[in-house]
């Protein structure tokens with residue numbers, strides 16, 4: 452056992468852990484940050500290969516320096532050190548009869564919706580409903596949003612539209628936000644995120660790769676005296692006299708801490724790291740019943756030249772079916788996710804594709820391009836009916852149809868499957884969002900950051916917070932930092 456006693460021990464260096472480590476060190480708390488991987492960043496990590504910077508995930512920052520991530524950076528003095536690059540034309544929905552450019556400016560929303568409605572074959576009679584849907588999604592008054600927390604996005608849309616094409620479109624968008632189907636995702640959370648994104652107008656990508664954000668946060672923590680250890684997997688959260696007292700690593704090292712904050716999933720923290728028996732039954736039952744989002748399969752492509760002009764793309768494909776948004780039905784939209792849940796390649800395969808080198812050309816050798824793309828797959832506890840190769844081929848076929856000729860420019864390709872994500876982020880099953888943003892798990896009903904075990908806190912995308920992915924994790928860290936400060940001041944620490 453080391454003699455040093457830390458005020459705060461943070462488990463994990465994803466956006467949640469890095470944010471909290473930096474905030475905790477800034478508050479003057481003696482902080483230890485532990486990361487099981489050799490590299491920092493969690494889902495936002497990255498590595499170098501043949502002169503290309505490879506993002507481990509497929510990320511855009513939905514609010515750049517303006518939301519919770521920006522707030523953490525601002526508080527720790529790192530905001531000016533991250534350049535969030537914003538393209539004028541953000542993305543394009545393409546494939547299956549759709550071609551709709553997406554911009555970051557609010558002024559273009561009605562133009563975009565007009566184009567989408569036209570391509571989806573929305574009739575004149577349906578237009579007033581579409582107008583109300585757009586208005587509510589983007590401009591709902593703040594005090595009405597909470598009322599939608601415990602209703603699904605599908606219920607919200609059905610208030611205004613039964614157009615199956617619009618349901619399919621929104622289902623794809625919710626898969627991007629929450630990696631979960633629209634008939635399960637919380638409408639309040641979706642509206643909150645959409646409104647904030649619109650207000651911020653800062654969807655962007657950090658120069659230097661997605662890992663830059665966590666790197667700047669951790670640098671700030673270290674500058675303020677925090678200790679960061681990589682290759683330091685926490686095996687156990689040590690519990691003595693009814694309180695969390697520190698952690699034990701895989702290699703046997705032990706560290707004492709007055710507070711332990713885990714940014715792994717709640718299931719992992721409660722059932723594996725701390726041990727379920729020390730928690731009250733209601734907490735155990737709550738954690739056992741938590742819904743998690745889906746996992747993802749990703750393909751990374753190094754290209755010999757700039758093939759894709761857009762900064763990002765939403766590509767729709769139907770490699771084994773004849774899905775067309777214009778002629779589909781709501782039940783077929785549901786079927787897409789039912790298939791996905793069984794690990795079968797669905798009739799509709801949406802690809803979320805980001806081109807980091809179109810934001811920052813220095814991420815590849817001169818003139819070359821790097822592309823990362825993903826689609827949702829079930830968490831690893833589901834036995835996949837279609838093997839990973841079938842998913843990979845479905846994704847590549849979808850891409851080839853949207854970007855003809857791309858294949859002859861591929862220098863190399865890497866597939867990051869569901870198990871690789873699970874193993875890297877350490878959350879069992881590998882969910883993209885460990886506590887899914889569904890009714891009963893958002894807003895006031897989000898799992899609490901302060902656990903019932905004195906000295907143990909949950910943070911990251913599993914507890915507290917609001918927003919899309921990294922924003923959710925950073926917001927959770929902001930809330931956790933405030934709770935820690937209160938608890939330290941009130942002498943509540945064991």
Ligand SMILES: Cc1cc2nc3c(=O)[nH]c(=O)nc-3n(C[C@H](O)[C@H](O)[C@H](O)COP(=O)(O)OP(=O)(O)OC[C@H]3O[C@@H](n4cnc5c(N)ncnc54)[C@H](O)[C@@H]3O)c2cc1C
Nearest residue numbers: 463465466467487493494510511685876877911912920921
């Ligand atoms: C393919 C994909 C695409 C995504 N796209 C976006 C996007 O475009 N925009 C967006 O905002 N979000 C996106 N997300 C979601 C986003 O990445 C996550 O919600 C967010 O990064 C979670 O941050 P976190 O800190 O909670 O957890 P993580 O980033 O998962 O970090 C957890 C960390 O804890 C470490 N850890 C776990 N257990 C232990 C242990 N026992 N000991 C030590 N360390 C441990 C892990 O190694 C990891 O570093 C995407 C996710 C995926 C998988």
